[in-house]
Amino acid sequence: MARKKKTRSKEQIEIKNHVFVPKHEKCSEAEKKRVLEKYAADLKDFPKISINDPALYTLEAAPGDLIKITRESQTAGKTVFYRVVIEIQ
Amino acid sequence: MEDYIHKRVDRIEFGFMSPKAIKEMASAKIVTPELYDKEGYPVDGGLMDIRLGVIDPGLKCKTCGSKLKECPGHFGYMELARPVVHIKFISLIYDLLRCTCRDCGRILIPKQKIDKCMEDLDHAELEGGLNARRDKIKEIIVELKTVNQCPYCKAKQFKIHLEKPTTFMEEEKKVSPIEVRMRLEKVPDDDLKVFGVNPAALRPEWTILTVMPIPSVTMRPSITLESGERSEDDLTHKLGDIVRINQRLFENINAGAPEIIIEDLWDLLQYHITTFFDNEVSQLPPARHRSGQPLKTLTARIKSKEGRIRHNLAGKRVNFSARTVISPDPKLEINEVGVPKIIAMKLTVPERVTEWNMEYLKQYVSRGPENYPGANYVIRPDGKRKRITSETKEQLLEEIQPGFIVERHLMDGDIAIFNRQPSLHRMSMMCHKIKVLPGLTFRLNPCVCEPYNADFDGDEMNLHIPQTEEARAEAEILMHVPTQIISPRYGLSIIGCNKDAQTGMFVLSKKDFKLTREEAIDLLSSIGITEFSRLPDKEIVTGRDVISVLLPKDFNFTGYSKKYKENKEDPDAIVKIEKGHLKSGVLDNANLGEGQGLLLRTIYKQYGPDFASEFLGRIFRLGNAVLAFTGFTTGIADIDVPSDIKQKIKDIIDQTYAEVDQLIKEYKEGTLETLPGRNMKETLELKILEKLNKARNRSGKIVADNANPDREIMVMIQSGGAGNLLNLAQMSACVGQQAMRGGRISKGYNKRTLSVFKKDDLSPAARGFIKEGFKDGLKPHELFFMSMTGRDSLMDTALRTPKSGYLYRRLANALQDLKIDNDFTVRDASNKIIQFMYGEDGVDVTKSENGRINVKRIIDKVLAED
Numbered sequence: 001m002a003r004k005k006k007t008r009s010k011e012q013i014e015i016k017n018h019v020f021v022p023k024h025e026k027c028s029e030a031e032k033k034r035v036l037e038k039y040a041a042d043l044k045d046f047p048k049i050s051i052n053d054p055a056l057y058t059l060e061a062a063p064g065d066l067i068k069i070t071r072e073s074q075t076a077g078k079t080v081f082y083r084v085v086i087e088i089q
Numbered sequence: 090m091e092d093y094i095h096k097r098v099d100r101i102e103f104g105f106m107s108p109k110a111i112k113e114m115a116s117a118k119i120v121t122p123e124l125y126d127k128e129g130y131p132v133d134g135g136l137m138d139i140r141l142g143v144i145d146p147g148l149k150c151k152t153c154g155s156k157l158k159e160c161p162g163h164f165g166y167m168e169l170a171r172p173v174v175h176i177k178f179i180s181l182i183y184d185l186l187r188c189t190c191r192d193c194g195r196i197l198i199p200k201q202k203i204d205k206c207m208e209d210l211d212h213a214e215l216e217g218g219l220n221a222r223r224d225k226i227k228e229i230i231v232e233l234k235t236v237n238q239c240p241y242c243k244a245k246q247f248k249i250h251l252e253k254p255t256t257f258m259e260e261e262k263k264v265s266p267i268e269v270r271m272r273l274e275k276v277p278d279d280d281l282k283v284f285g286v287n288p289a290a291l292r293p294e295w296t297i298l299t300v301m302p303i304p305s306v307t308m309r310p311s312i313t314l315e316s317g318e319r320s321e322d323d324l325t326h327k328l329g330d331i332v333r334i335n336q337r338l339f340e341n342i343n344a345g346a347p348e349i350i351i352e353d354l355w356d357l358l359q360y361h362i363t364t365f366f367d368n369e370v371s372q373l374p375p376a377r378h379r380s381g382q383p384l385k386t387l388t389a390r391i392k393s394k395e396g397r398i399r400h401n402l403a404g405k406r407v408n409f410s411a412r413t414v415i416s417p418d419p420k421l422e423i424n425e426v427g428v429p430k431i432i433a434m435k436l437t438v439p440e441r442v443t444e445w446n447m448e449y450l451k452q453y454v455s456r457g458p459e460n461y462p463g464a465n466y467v468i469r470p471d472g473k474r475k476r477i478t479s480e481t482k483e484q485l486l487e488e489i490q491p492g493f494i495v496e497r498h499l500m501d502g503d504i505a506i507f508n509r510q511p512s513l514h515r516m517s518m519m520c521h522k523i524k525v526l527p528g529l530t531f532r533l534n535p536c537v538c539e540p541y542n543a544d545f546d547g548d549e550m551n552l553h554i555p556q557t558e559e560a561r562a563e564a565e566i567l568m569h570v571p572t573q574i575i576s577p578r579y580g581l582s583i584i585g586c587n588k589d590a591q592t593g594m595f596v597l598s599k600k601d602f603k604l605t606r607e608e609a610i611d612l613l614s615s616i617g618i619t620e621f622s623r624l625p626d627k628e629i630v631t632g633r634d635v636i637s638v639l640l641p642k643d644f645n646f647t648g649y650s651k652k653y654k655e656n657k658e659d660p661d662a663i664v665k666i667e668k669g670h671l672k673s674g675v676l677d678n679a680n681l682g683e684g685q686g687l688l689l690r691t692i693y694k695q696y697g698p699d700f701a702s703e704f705l706g707r708i709f710r711l712g713n714a715v716l717a718f719t720g721f722t723t724g725i726a727d728i729d730v731p732s733d734i735k736q737k738i739k740d741i742i743d744q745t746y747a748e749v750d751q752l753i754k755e756y757k758e759g760t761l762e763t764l765p766g767r768n769m770k771e772t773l774e775l776k777i778l779e780k781l782n783k784a785r786n787r788s789g790k791i792v793a794d795n796a797n798p799d800r801e802i803m804v805m806i807q808s809g810g811a812g813n814l815l816n817l818a819q820m821s822a823c824v825g826q827q828a829m830r831g832g833r834i835s836k837g838y839n840k841r842t843l844s845v846f847k848k849d850d851l852s853p854a855a856r857g858f859i860k861e862g863f864k865d866g867l868k869p870h871e872l873f874f875m876s877m878t879g880r881d882s883l884m885d886t887a888l889r890t891p892k893s894g895y896l897y898r899r900l901a902n903a904l905q906d907l908k909i910d911n912d913f914t915v916r917d918a919s920n921k922i923i924q925f926m927y928g929e930d931g932v933d934v935t936k937s938e939n940g941r942i943n944v945k946r947i948i949d950k951v952l953a954e955d
Contacts, residue, residue, distance in 0.1 A: 039914060044216070045921045075940065076930035086216060 104290030115166035162305025178296035190239035194275025427532025437496035516540035571702035593712030595808030602632035678809025785825035789818030824859035
């Protein structure tokens, strides 16, 4: 008996609005350049995030993009973190 | 000056030795399992052949001509009658066999796809490093396993599987190592690169051994026992087995023995060579001594805690160290350590002889090792170390001249590093100044117990004596006790006033503490103060005046005592110091204690480590002196409770018992209202527990409220020097509920805890509630319940310690080379970013107040300066 597979749209599984999910943004090319320069680091030295990560569903990110994450911090109030999008896993 | 050749290791390459290389390297061919002839001389071509190195004093190596300890040892080799698989390369061989053609040896990837494969691998490496490449290789191998036709020669491929540990089967037929070797030989160099194998360092056919390298005798020396008998190393035993079987195999093959016998011997040879490399292969019985203990072969020498890496390379052993039991000495400075004379005469400090100190050092030499302070050794400029004895003393005294080094005994003021395991944080190893004392234990100021986490119930500690100027300077600058007063974990003092000294300071800083000027001077001079001009020129002075003498003249401070939390209006709640004078407030452990209060931190920050350390030492001794001066004893009468209060407590407990009975009744009738997510029974337990705890707390509060605050026990509790209100309540009112695994005690007999109770008795007494206090004494069943929880918590700590130790080891290893870069990012050894801002706020906790920066204080300070 073939049952129709239920599929959800990307909007339906958008988890970005949940209170526990910190704000994810895609960096513009200019911003990416600025960040790389600021930390004098290569993209491969940055922490990674899988392209399949639910937080990226509506960001239209591609491998190599830099994601800016703004988190609530116990020590600093707000803190900025960067991750680079990768293909595998 | 000696000339040194400096070279830098650029890289290390690991590879596998080809049979040719093994033969070229070898200096002897081993053909017989015999070790020595009748005269006890090593047999030529035997396993102890003198061409393999020397282990006996007096002999010279036949290969290099050098003596014992100079000859590094030389490899030999042995021709194997039949090839044998190397156990450590089984997985590589297995992968290669399954992924290459059985006929032509090519990899089972079509020509056009190989380049794509390599590209993928390079890409993976670029993205995720070598580990990612290895994972990718594994994926490729998994895919290739199912290919059943060679894309090059179209030959049919069969399924090969590994019969552990060393036999390969192709379609139920055994593939002999000879066959395996032939197949591996055919694999072209270029195809190997896909598997991550560098053909220059490792041709796969080399992993099937045809020649066996024999390690030198210097890495398996024999021991001569007291009886004159020789005991051989485990490796020699194993090699003996290998050579013996190999010779038998040779003979049988030459004699044309039946195939079964040869097969059997071959398998045996495989077994011996496998266990020679690794005696802990899971499918093989380990080779054993006659006594039954397993042999320690090559893998066991390297692996695990007792192996070469963790035991010899990572675990260093040192000279100039001592270990003994510790005991307290409140008269010591906090940066001192009392060292027994017997240890001070064993450990030494090297001092170089110069023109100016020659006579001085000669005195030490002439006193020798027997008289303190003397010297044990003299080191001549050529590096020869001479022990000073009554015979050599005269000659050494004459010989001594500038350039010699005298190793003299430890003396007061020498630098030492003091340590207590487990060394969990940097304050576990601190630099102390030595104080030589009589007795047999290390003595330390009780203030430094906290950073070491030491007590005196039999703890032992280690002492190290740095041997060079650089080491001493480094120890003193980086790890001296005064520099460690502020903990990097929370930015407050980890070394503070504790125990009696705390109580003493509390007593002294009370508002109405008065004493005559003479008494005050007496007190101060007993802690080493000789300057009394800051003491008011009055007949009667207050305790706060005495404390103020110790404070710096320009010190301003506002803090809160423990009382602030209860009552902000209390006159003692706010500690105010103005221009070095204590105006108000009591100095309890909220200000002077370990890990809390800003008083010590502020002094440390303003006047530096050395002053803070000295100040702390004075405060500590002053506290003790005050107690000695006023007299301070707590007795059993301190926990007495007036009879009306006693009745009140009894009423509370009786009332609670009645309430609990009511709950039980409701439960049995089934009318008890259940809490959400719980069943009836759980609800009952929770409610009873809540009621009983409330009863204990209420009776405890009554005791505390009615206790006389001037009694010694209350003074100790209020100061934070010893004990707390719970201790007092348990002694004078009610011990309370004994808990096991978060609930009341329910173990024991069927449906009851002890046989004195009825079955299904849920009353407080039957489930471990102790309504008596310690002073009145426990009933027999109460004592039993108490013993139960006592044993339970003892077991718990005993089992938890090793677990948390291992947890810490893993954590420390994972974090060991993280560092804060100069742009405040946290990075690992390969410069990968872990955190973009250290701790997310970039604050150095050591320089903060409890992890925060107090902006108000800074502004106040700047404004005050104008």
